[in-house]
Amino acid sequence: MDVAGLATANPVWVGSSELTMTLDGLLACIDAGAGAVVAKSVNESAAARRQLDIADYAFVSWDGRVRPPGAARPGDGLLNRSGLAQVDLDHWLGTLATAVARGAPRDCPVLGSITLGDPAAAARIGRAMAAVVPAVELNIGAPHGREARAVRQLTEVDGVGEAVRTVRDAVDVPLFVKLPGQASDVVALARAARSAGADAVGLVGRYPGFLPDLDGGAVLGSWGAWSSPGCLPMSLYWVSKAFSALDVPLVGTNGARSAADVLRFLASGARAVEVVTALWVGGPAVIGAMVAGVAKYLAGRDFDEFVGSAVAGTREYAEVSPLPAPAWLPYTARWTSSGR
Known part of the structure; x- marks a missing residue:
């Protein structure tokens, strides 16, 4: 593909x-x-690199329990504060070149x-970068851009x-542009990126987040960036x-976080899916499980036809026929029967 x-x-x-910040990780x-x-990611800013010195991570369960990285569980959300790689560009280009050479025979750019x-x-x-990698991602959707002056x-x-x-x-290889999910019209941003020369668009970056710890402060002691399984429908919307x-x-x-989630992205129109938090929780072995699950489901199916297949039958609100019985009725009936 x-x-x-x-x-x-x-x-x-x-x-x-x-x-993916070290050669070993790559x-x-x-x-x-x-x-x-x-x-x-890297950029030109020393301040963005220094921000990595204050990076912190909190995993949050569905019922609000906060866990450190070593105790994270599969359904947890991730609230974090991060920075950019603390590397000299020339050294980083060498690291990238080594990783590219390892991935090329495996069709892993x-x-x-x-x-x-x-x-x-x-x-x-x-x-x-274009001298050593087969493609470049430009991230203009970094959630930390709302808090850190060194990124936008x-x-x-x-x-x-x-x-x-x-x-x-400036770039003569495919350019992937990653966009934020918190904007009035993300599709308009994607259209602008495409018109300006993006070869592909990534949707969507994580959301800004904030979580009081109820002991007189905030988890991480600051605002941060948030991702969780609950973000999936929001990402799939865009x-x-x-x-x-x-x-x-x-x-x-x-x-x-799973093969089923990857398949939902594909059915919504994505041709590939980037995962991160699942690896924080389960390590690199998660990748193999996802790949196997996706391959098993798609066996015998045409990949290009599956991409976006869920969208074809999706209707605008005005096109939806009235339901045989109001869907809200059972819920209000419970209030009525209880005497309220």
């Missing part, structure tokens, strides 16, 4: 995170069977990633178009809407 001309062994990709994901691996600071600087970094989250069409165009002009409106390859992210 391919995504925007990028050959990949399967649609289960590993997204950019601290887990190789572990490749060896575990990932279809592609997105390396940890390794993508370089840039979290936007200054567009002109991102273009310079992208040009250097773009939520307006003009800003997206300008940033993508600037990097596109993937399905973009699939319906645009002709652009989509990469889904934010909410996939």
Whole structure:
């Protein structure tokens, strides 16, 4: 299969995170069977690298219990504060080149990633990356952009178009653009990115988050970025809407913890799915389980026909026929029968 001309062994990709910040981490994901691996983001800002010194992570259960990383469980959400890779660009390019060489025979491309600071600087970094990686991801949806001055989250069409165009002009390999989920019209952002030269669009970045600890403070002691299984329908909303409106390859992210979740992304219109938090919880072995589960389900099915298959029969509200009985009736009946 391919995504925007990028050959990949399967649609289960590993997204950019601290887990892909070292050569060992990159190789572990490749060896575990990932279809592609997105390396940890970099940019030109020393402040963005220093922010990694205050990185912290809290896993939150469905009933609000907070657990440290070593005690995380599969259904937990992740609230974190993060920064960018603390590496010299030349050294990082060498790391990327080594990982690319490991992944190429397995059809596991390794993508370089840039979290936007200054567009002109991102273009310079992208040009250097394009000499060693088969594709570059430009992340303009980083949730930390609302809190950290060293990175930016773009939520307006003009800003997206300008940033993508600037990097596109400098990069001669496929350009993947990752967008935020918290914007008035994410489809409009995707259209702007495509028009400015994006070869594929990633939907969607994690959401800003905040959680009081009820002991006089906040979990992590600050705001952060949030992802959980509960984010899945929200991410699939924008993937399905973009699939319906645009002709652009989509990469889904934010909410996939299992093979079934990956399949839901594909059925909503994504051609590949980036996973991160599932690896924080279960380690690289999670990748193999997801790949096997997806392959088993898709065996005998046409991949291209499956992509977006759930969208074809989905109707606008105005097109939905009245139900035989009001769906709300059983709920209100319980109140009536209790004498309220």
